[in-house]
Amino acid sequence: MRVGDPLDTCLPGGDAATDALARTVLALAGAAAELSHLVSRGALEGALGAEIGEGHEAGDAQRALDVVADDLFFRALADAPVAAVASEEREGVVVLDERAPLAVAVDPLDGSSNIDINAPVGAIFSIMDAARDAPAEAPFLAPGTRQRAAGIVVFGPATTMLLSVGRGVDLHVLDRASGAFRLARADVRVPVSAKEFAINASNRRHWEPGLEAWFEHCLAGRDGPLARDHNMRWIASLVAETFRIFTRGGVYLYPADQRKGYERGRLRLVYEGKPVAFLTEQAGGLATDGRRRILDLEAGSLHERCPFVFGSREMVETIGSYLSGSRPG
Known part of the structure; x- marks a missing residue:
C-alpha cells in the first residue's frame, strides 16, 4: 500500500471471505x-440537530440527522453481503x-449533540461473522x-477514517474531488505514553x-x-476523542459513577466500546472498563452500557491500578 491509494486497493481479497469483508467495508x-456531504452543508440542509420524538433505543435524544444517517447506512448495506x-x-x-456471511453493528452518528455547534461528529462500525444456527443477535453479544x-x-475539517481489518490500523481520508477514501497513513500506532486525558470533570463528585x-x-x-504535568481535553464526541488519541496519545474515560442511570457508565458496549477497543488494541493501545479488558466482555443486550477507559x-x-486499589490513593 502507498499513500494516496484508494480504499478498495488497500483491502484484503482473493477468497470469498475476504472479498465479502472488503465489499462490506466499501x-x-x-x-x-x-453522510459527510450532508454534515458539511450544515444549516443549508435544514435543522439537522433538531430533536425529534422521545429519543432512540440508547436513551439519548434523537436528532433529525440521526435518522438520516441510520437510513443511509441501511441502504448501503442492503447491497452488501450482510445477514443482519x-x-x-x-x-x-x-x-x-x-444466507449472507457477515453481521454489522453501527452507530450511524456519534456525537449528534454537537451538530448545531459545528463540532466534530462521526460514525462507528463493527463487522463480524454472521450467526449460524443461532439467534440473529448472537454475533453482536459475543466478545x-x-x-x-x-x-x-x-x-x-477533513473526513477521516481509522480502519482495521485485523492487521493493524490505517488512516484513510475522503478525497472530495473523487468521492473516494484514500490511504493517508498506514500502521497507525497509539503512543505508549502521553500526558493528555479526557474526562467530564463536572461529574467528579460522583466518582469512586x-x-x-x-x-x-x-x-x-x-x-x-505521577511526577508529570498533564493536559485535560473534553470534546464530548467519542470519535473526535479517539482520533486525537490515535494522533498524539492520551487516555479517554467515561466511567461508571453514583448517578442514577450511570451505574454502568454511559457508552454502549456493542456500538462504541467493542469497535473502539478493537481499533485501540490493533494500534498497540489498551481498552478496559477500568478493570477488565473490553474485548473479553460479552453483552447481555444490544444496548448494554459499560464503563470505558x-x-x-x-x-x-x-488508572487500573488506582481503581483496583493496588496504587495508594
Whole structure:
C-alpha cells in the first residue's frame, strides 16, 4: 500500500471471505462519504440537530440527522453481503439476508449533540461473522475478540477514517474531488505514553475514590505522585476523542459513577466500546472498563452500557491500578 491509494486497493481479497469483508467495508465507506456531504452543508440542509420524538433505543435524544444517517447506512448495506445489522438507533437486529456471511453493528452518528455547534461528529462500525444456527443477535453479544473489522469516521475539517481489518490500523481520508477514501497513513500506532486525558470533570463528585485520587494526582502535575504535568481535553464526541488519541496519545474515560442511570457508565458496549477497543488494541493501545479488558466482555443486550477507559497503554494501566486499589490513593 502507498499513500494516496484508494480504499478498495488497500483491502484484503482473493477468497470469498475476504472479498465479502472488503465489499462490506466499501459499502460502509460509501455511506460515510454521502453522510459527510450532508454534515458539511450544515444549516443549508435544514435543522439537522433538531430533536425529534422521545429519543432512540440508547436513551439519548434523537436528532433529525440521526435518522438520516441510520437510513443511509441501511441502504448501503442492503447491497452488501450482510445477514443482519444492529443499529444504535433501533431496538433490535434487522435481518437483511439470512444466507449472507457477515453481521454489522453501527452507530450511524456519534456525537449528534454537537451538530448545531459545528463540532466534530462521526460514525462507528463493527463487522463480524454472521450467526449460524443461532439467534440473529448472537454475533453482536459475543466478545469483541470475534470482530473481523472495525472503524470510526470523523466528520471534521477533513473526513477521516481509522480502519482495521485485523492487521493493524490505517488512516484513510475522503478525497472530495473523487468521492473516494484514500490511504493517508498506514500502521497507525497509539503512543505508549502521553500526558493528555479526557474526562467530564463536572461529574467528579460522583466518582469512586480511586478515580478521584488519580484525577487529583494528575492535577498535582510534576510535584505529585505521577511526577508529570498533564493536559485535560473534553470534546464530548467519542470519535473526535479517539482520533486525537490515535494522533498524539492520551487516555479517554467515561466511567461508571453514583448517578442514577450511570451505574454502568454511559457508552454502549456493542456500538462504541467493542469497535473502539478493537481499533485501540490493533494500534498497540489498551481498552478496559477500568478493570477488565473490553474485548473479553460479552453483552447481555444490544444496548448494554459499560464503563470505558482507552488510549495509551501506560495511562490505562495506571488508572487500573488506582481503581483496583493496588496504587495508594
